[in-house]
Amino acid sequence: MSKRHDAIFDDVLKDLSAPAASDKAGARFLKRSNALAESGEREEKVLRWVDPAICVMWTRHNRAYDLLNEDNCRDLIDSLKAQGQQEFPAIVRKLPAGQGAEYEVICGARRHFAISWLRANNYAQFRYLVEVRDLTDEEAFRLADIENRDRADLSDYERARDYLQALDIYYGGKQKTMAARLEVSEAWLSRYLHLARLPQPILDAWPRLTEIKELHARSVRPLLQDAEEKVLAEARAIAAEQARARAGQGAHVPVPRVLARLKEAAHGAAPAAEKQVQGPLAVERRGKKIRLEFPDTLSEADLRAALDHFLAEHFRQ
Incomplete structure (x- = not known):
């Protein structure tokens, strides 16, 4: 200790x-x-x-x-x-x-x-x-x-819920006073309070309450600020799937997929990748990012020639 x-x-x-x-x-x-x-x-x-x-x-x-x-x-x-x-x-x-x-x-x-x-x-x-x-x-x-x-073995959500209740019961809603009594920073305490304040549909979207982390709350909070209605609607749809899984009807939606679906609800699906072949290079475009792949057996001279050709085509556009 x-x-x-x-x-x-x-x-x-x-x-x-x-x-x-x-x-x-x-x-x-x-x-x-x-x-x-x-x-x-x-x-x-x-x-x-x-x-x-x-x-x-x-x-x-x-x-x-x-x-x-x-x-x-x-x-x-x-x-x-x-x-x-x-x-x-x-x-x-x-x-x-x-x-x-x-x-x-x-x-x-x-x-x-x-x-x-x-x-x-x-x-x-x-x-x-x-x-x-x-x-x-x-x-x-x-x-x-x-x-x-x-x-x-004590989940972030159990801890966060406890802090939120104690804030009003013992400290008159004064976060600074509570942080001082617990000897933690206000920022640290604030992150847990944000988790405890997540809307119920978001909590229900997780496979289990014990799996929702303070880090997840940090990811979800800006999504709610950007598109609250869309995010909550998707959360309710996920929650229905989780409820069926708890009843033995299908598998749970895993946490990474929950987060991905909430992000898609807020900002739309990520653009599909566009793949092209330019000589020995495989060019993949996804949104504003470009990924190049080439065989590791390609000689230095051939790689330089392929890259020169790619750059000439790219900046000609």
């Missing part, structure tokens, strides 16, 4: 008090010490093994839990089976009595899914390792963000 990430963790957690330990039947407690940098005091933290069924996802969790499945959690499931237990605790908050669950998960959705899957598939001995924290919503948001920022 980078020094910047460490600094954000310190800022989020520096004023938190240690949760009191409680004695519950069947509960197992693990303790770890954390040296507080500024005061030099030590804080005892209690980790608990719990049934994942008593935990629910925080409504502002930055990972879309419904997108988790056995396939995209397979690496974690296999790792847990190999280790025999969960090594790194999830971070949770205690819920008020009467909520139907005891804890809400701030960080650790994949761990929650993997442990739940294992318990439901003949590994009932697995339990969910959690660390209970007392966090404000804004602190919880920043902590979840920094834990997942560099993880490839």
Whole structure:
């Protein structure tokens, strides 16, 4: 983890008090010490093994839990089976009595899914390792963000959607304030916000939401500015094809083809290539570009003669 990430963790957690330990039947407690940098005091933290069924996802969790499945959690499931237990605790908050669950998960959705899957598939001995924290919503948001920022298994769109919601909820719509709190540049944050603001037909045109990248949003944004109605119409047509593919009727439209079709909708199809043969040269014209091909066995003298002839014809036009 980078020094910047460490600094954000310190800022989020520096004023938190240690949760009191409680004695519950069947509960197992693990303790770890954390040296507080500024005061030099030590804080005892209690980790608990719990049934994942008593935990629910925080409504502002930055990972879309419904997108988790056995396939995209397979690496974690296999790792847990190999280790025999969960090594790194999830971070949770205690819920008020009467909520139907005891804890809400701030960080650790994949761990929650993997442990739940294992318990439901003949590994009932697995339990969910959690660390209970007392966090404000804004602190919880920043902590979840920094834990997942560099993880490839969190999609750009999940991250972007989380940022857009947090912008209004925690920072009053002030992008500069949010960027400062997250310790990122405004430009970096802005790119993710643009992704989250893409119209729904564009999002539906991708094979899966998890496949749409921040880079794709940068490509699509000028297309919408140039020809919004045409681009959205084509996006709806692609989305219909993707929906049929999800229903088992045909193949998905791959991402490169999605982008190509949206560009064609905005600017028209690229001009077809015109091919001519001029002696040993094959001349291909596409729009304002010309491509020349010649056999690698052509002698230098013959190549020079062919190029001289091509240039004379070209500039005579």
